[in-house]
Amino acid sequence: MNKFSFTKMHGLGNSYIYVNMFEETIPESLLSSLAVKVSNVNTGIGADGMILICPSEVAPVKMRIFNSDGSEGKNCGNGLRCVAKYAYEHGMVKDRSFFIETLSGLVKAEVTVENGAVTNVTIDMGKPRLKRSEIPMIGLDAERVVAEPFEVDGKQYEITAVSMGNPHVIFYVDDITTAPVTTLGPIVEKDERFPEGVNVEFVEVVNDHELHFRVWERGSGVTQACGTGACAAVVASVLNGKTARNKETVVHLAGGDLIITWTDEGNVRMTGPAETICTGVYYY
Numbered sequence: 001m002n003k004f005s006f007t008k009m010h011g012l013g014n015s016y017i018y019v020n021m022f023e024e025t026i027p028e029s030l031l032s033s034l035a036v037k038v039s040n041v042n043t044g045i046g047a048d049g050m051i052l053i054c055p056s057e058v059a060p061v062k063m064r065i066f067n068s069d070g071s072e073g074k075n076c077g078n079g080l081r082c083v084a085k086y087a088y089e090h091g092m093v094k095d096r097s098f099f100i101e102t103l104s105g106l107v108k109a110e111v112t113v114e115n116g117a118v119t120n121v122t123i124d125m126g127k128p129r130l131k132r133s134e135i136p137m138i139g140l141d142a143e144r145v146v147a148e149p150f151e152v153d154g155k156q157y158e159i160t161a162v163s164m165g166n167p168h169v170i171f172y173v174d175d176i177t178t179a180p181v182t183t184l185g186p187i188v189e190k191d192e193r194f195p196e197g198v199n200v201e202f203v204e205v206v207n208d209h210e211l212h213f214r215v216w217e218r219g220s221g222v223t224q225a226c227g228t229g230a231c232a233a234v235v236a237s238v239l240n241g242k243t244a245r246n247k248e249t250v251v252h253l254a255g256g257d258l259i260i261t262w263t264d265e266g267n268v269r270m271t272g273p274a275e276t277i278c279t280g281v282y283y284y
């Protein structure tokens with residue numbers, strides 16, 4: 001029987017099984033099916049997916065993220081904060097500020113340390129990608145997808161689409177408690193206008209620096225939080241004139257709050273917690 005050691009961590013309830021690939025060897029061909037297996041709450045460990053902490057040629061560590069359906073994502077905001085915590089606490093980095101490689105590029109992490117443990121992490125997520133082709137989305141000629149009419153099953157909606165290295169679509173709602181997360185979410189996730197699928201976010205604007213947020217994640221369904229999604233929601237809200245640019249915005253997710261700023265320089269900064277749940281050995 002094969003096995004690997006793991007650490008289960010979460011950022012605002014968005015939990016993943018983290019595997020240190022500096023120490024473990026898992027064949028590439030098994031990664032997708034293992035992500036499905038470990039994520040299963042009945043027959044596995046239970047999580048929103050699996051994250052690999054890998055060697056990198058351009059940074060101290062590289063993150064790879066697999067959703068609970070086995071698909072590989074290119075970025076994960078909550079995962080980045082947990083990877084930063086793991087890397088710092090395991091002595092993989094010495095400085096409190098360091099780069100992490102993702103499949104969508106390099107990001108910079110800054111950890112806050114209390115009594116030797118990382119409590120909070122700020123990630124400079126880089127610049128949002130706003131061109132339709134960068135989302136990617138098929139549709140109108142307009143270069144950006146901002147407040148664009150979008151029909152689903154004969155019903156008219158308005159969407160804004162943002163890539164944070166992975167695709168997001170934002171729907172504004174009047175009341176977050178009745179947002180159609182589990183009904184509209186899975187339909188839009190697989191809508192053919194998004195050739196790579198899409199993470200679907202519902203946002204209620206509280207004021208110019210505060211949002212309520214719920215998500216249907218591509219490849220994982222409802223999760224307690226989505227870091228890249230919260231960043232996309234803040235960018236979308238600035239583009240729609242609902243929140244202010246270069247101002248800290250509090251995003252209230254099901255699992256807690258993130259503080260996000262789309263700076264005048266163009267980068268998106270996200271601050272929030274990262275926590276370790278347990279460690280163990282998984283047999284397969």
Ligand SMILES: N[C@@H](CCC[C@H](N)C(=O)O)C(=O)O
Pocket residue numbers: 014065067072073074075076077078079166167199217218219220223225226227228229
């Ligand atoms: N939970 C994540 C995003 C994970 C990947 C996403 N489901 C995708 O397929 O793009 C986050 O915190 O950003």
